[in-house]
Amino acid sequence: MSIPHGKITAIIGPNGCGKSTVLKAVGRLLKPRGGMVYLNGNDIQNLSTREIAQKMAILPQSPQSPPGLTVGELVTYGRFPHQHGFGKLKPDDKKIIMWALEVTKLTEFENTAVDNLSGGQRQRVWIAMALAQQTELILLDEPTTYLDLAYQLEVLELLHGLNREQMCTIVMVLHDLNLAARFADHMIAIRDGDVICHGPPEQVMTENVLRTTFRIDAKIITEPHTGRPACISYDLIKENN
Amino acid sequence: MTGSRHSGNLTEQQEKNEEYKRKRELRNLTIIVICAVVLAAVVFVCANIGYIKFSIPDIFRIFTGGGTNRENLVVFEFRMPRIIVSILAGAALALSGCILQGVVRNDLADPGLLGINAGAGLLVILYVMFFGTQSFLSVFTLPFLALIGAGVATAAVYALAFKRGEGVAPMRLILTGVAIQAGIAALTTVLVVKLDDDQFDFVARWQAGSIWGSSWDYVIALLPWLLILVPYVMSKFRVLDVLNLGDSVAGSLGASVEKERRGLLAAAAGLAASAVAIGGNISFVGLIAPHLGRRLVGPRHLVLLPTCALLGAVLVSVADTIARVIVEPSEIPTGIVVAIVGAPYFLYLLMRNKH
Numbered sequence: 001m002s003i004p005h006g007k008i009t010a011i012i013g014p015n016g017c018g019k020s021t022v023l024k025a026v027g028r029l030l031k032p033r034g035g036m037v038y039l040n041g042n043d044i045q046n047l048s049t050r051e052i053a054q055k056m057a058i059l060p061q062s063p064q065s066p067p068g069l070t071v072g073e074l075v076t077y078g079r080f081p082h083q084h085g086f087g088k089l090k091p092d093d094k095k096i097i098m099w100a101l102e103v104t105k106l107t108e109f110e111n112t113a114v115d116n117l118s119g120g121q122r123q124r125v126w127i128a129m130a131l132a133q134q135t136e137l138i139l140l141d142e143p144t145t146y147l148d149l150a151y152q153l154e155v156l157e158l159l160h161g162l163n164r165e166q167m168c169t170i171v172m173v174l175h176d177l178n179l180a181a182r183f184a185d186h187m188i189a190i191r192d193g194d195v196i197c198h199g200p201p202e203q204v205m206t207e208n209v210l211r212t213t214f215r216i217d218a219k220i221i222t223e224p225h226t227g228r229p230a231c232i233s234y235d236l237i238k239e240n241n
Numbered sequence: 242m243t244g245s246r247h248s249g250n251l252t253e254q255q256e257k258n259e260e261y262k263r264k265r266e267l268r269n270l271t272i273i274v275i276c277a278v279v280l281a282a283v284v285f286v287c288a289n290i291g292y293i294k295f296s297i298p299d300i301f302r303i304f305t306g307g308g309t310n311r312e313n314l315v316v317f318e319f320r321m322p323r324i325i326v327s328i329l330a331g332a333a334l335a336l337s338g339c340i341l342q343g344v345v346r347n348d349l350a351d352p353g354l355l356g357i358n359a360g361a362g363l364l365v366i367l368y369v370m371f372f373g374t375q376s377f378l379s380v381f382t383l384p385f386l387a388l389i390g391a392g393v394a395t396a397a398v399y400a401l402a403f404k405r406g407e408g409v410a411p412m413r414l415i416l417t418g419v420a421i422q423a424g425i426a427a428l429t430t431v432l433v434v435k436l437d438d439d440q441f442d443f444v445a446r447w448q449a450g451s452i453w454g455s456s457w458d459y460v461i462a463l464l465p466w467l468l469i470l471v472p473y474v475m476s477k478f479r480v481l482d483v484l485n486l487g488d489s490v491a492g493s494l495g496a497s498v499e500k501e502r503r504g505l506l507a508a509a510a511g512l513a514a515s516a517v518a519i520g521g522n523i524s525f526v527g528l529i530a531p532h533l534g535r536r537l538v539g540p541r542h543l544v545l546l547p548t549c550a551l552l553g554a555v556l557v558s559v560a561d562t563i564a565r566v567i568v569e570p571s572e573i574p575t576g577i578v579v580a581i582v583g584a585p586y587f588l589y590l591l592m593r594n595k596h
Binding site for chain 2: 024027028029031049050051052053054056057058059060063064065066067068069070072073074077078080081083098107108110111133
């Protein structure tokens with residue numbers, strides 16, 4: 001399995017199937033018991049943690065920021081892998097932080113405490129931190145969990161824009177199939193740690209794949225607005241059929 | 242790569258943000274300076290307080306080298322070492338608490354969590370049981386033993402909380418710490434019952450936190466620890482910042498989480514153990530100084546660490562002076578004063594946070 005460069009990849013699968021585990025193994029937060037992860041052809045086990053952090057950023061599910069930390073300070077922490085010793089922020093670092101705040105539309109909140117923001121804004125702060133890390137690859141574990149519908153779209157639109165305009169490669173675990181099919185260029189369906197199917201949404205969002213992955217009977221149509229497949233209704237599989 | 246397409250000019254909003262940040266940095270610096278000035282004033286005032294009183298001009302004269310032999314003896318041989326020991330112990334405990342709360346991401350963590358007090362206390366009791374309180378060796382052996390006890394207890398907590406492949410998860414560290422602390426405390430109680438009156442009195446004083454190390458020897462015993470550990474801890478301010486975001490984010494940002502945590506825990510243990518060995522059980526400072534510090538300067542460790550150290554120093558030196566004079570000519574243990582002053586304030590903080 002490989003993750004296409006410069007695209008948005010969505011990992012889908014039922015609870016406990018190993019989506020997050022795959023993401024963590026790719027990000028080297030976990031050491032795979034078998035198998036290898038290559039980044040641009042290099043085995044990531046041979047890279048230092050800092051080198052990896054300069055190449056990819058991983059956002060875990062609902063990260064917590066310490067109370068009182070401001071948006072600007074949290075985004076500044078994204079420069080950690082590029083900083084050494086006691087040195088202050090260089091002009092370049094400052095530029096990157098300002099840019100990250102700008103593209104996530106957080107400039108006006110720079111000096112607001114993260115805990116005073118709404119859920120959607122907070123998720124944008126973490127994405128801004130990942131952007132400040134200046135990596136070509138961003139991994140996100142369920143970036144829309146616990147968010148209202150509008151905030152979910154806000155976050156995904158942001159990621160979509162970052163992918164198209166800044167050429168970030170994005171890999172995310174998503175629970176919502178329709179959002180995954182709408183925003184991803186590439187999808188990976190996982191069940192019990194095995195990849196059931198991967199490819200463009202049209203190949204993955206099929207009744208067959210969803211039946212094996214989620215054990216559901218799904219009705220798939222092509223959504224007229226986006227031209228992407230969407231699941232309009234689903235049922236448990238009847239045992240006797 | 243995601244090229245920074247930022248133009249050279251700042252927008253109005255960005256100018257405003259920069260201005261705000263400059264102001265806050267200035268404010269933080271002012272707070273640190275104020276803490277330092279308060280500390281200096283405390284040294285000055287504390288040197289003056291005690292059984293023998295001096296007037297303010299006298300104190301100036303003595304500090305500038307014009308004191309009589311008797312005055313010099315009181316100020317430089319009796320009072321100053323004790324003030325300096327309490328400053329060093331307070332700073333060390335506050336730093337230790339600040340590190341711990343950051344590393345385990347729990348505001349209720351204090352140096353006691355690593356079993357430091359319990360381990361040190363146990364060895365002190367064992368020593369007193371076998372060698373009595375009059376042994377002339379105790380001036381030097383006691384802090385040393387306390388240090389060993391603290392070290393062994395911390396190592397035990399770490400080893401038991403360690404899980405292969407995952408390292409030490411903060412929650413497991415806290416639970417293990419609580420368990421070890423309770424276990425050693427139980428053992429201590431069993432031993433205390435067997436002590437005679439003299440021994441019991443000594444141990445009770447130690448456990449209540451009494452700065453009994455009040456000669457230059459103790460300053461010299463405490464100083465090297467701080468000289469080694471404080472620069473190490475300060476150099477890790479950025480690591481502490483990202484560890485505060487949780488293991489996954491810290492790892493994702495390129496921190497070697499387990500390695501850094503082990504180093505920082507060892508430093509925290511070393512700082513607290515050396516302070517507890519000389520000052521007894523005053524680790525409450527390690528709980529409240531970081532809280533105060535965060536309230537004053539926020540959670541960034543570059544400013545938080547020095548602020549905590551200064552606050553801890555002020556707290557313990559003030560508490561020790563109160564302890565020294567409040568029931569003159571006798572004295573009550575410093576740890577008790579710290580708790581009497583600190584506990585209501587701490588409750589106040591908690592009540593305020595509820596709203």
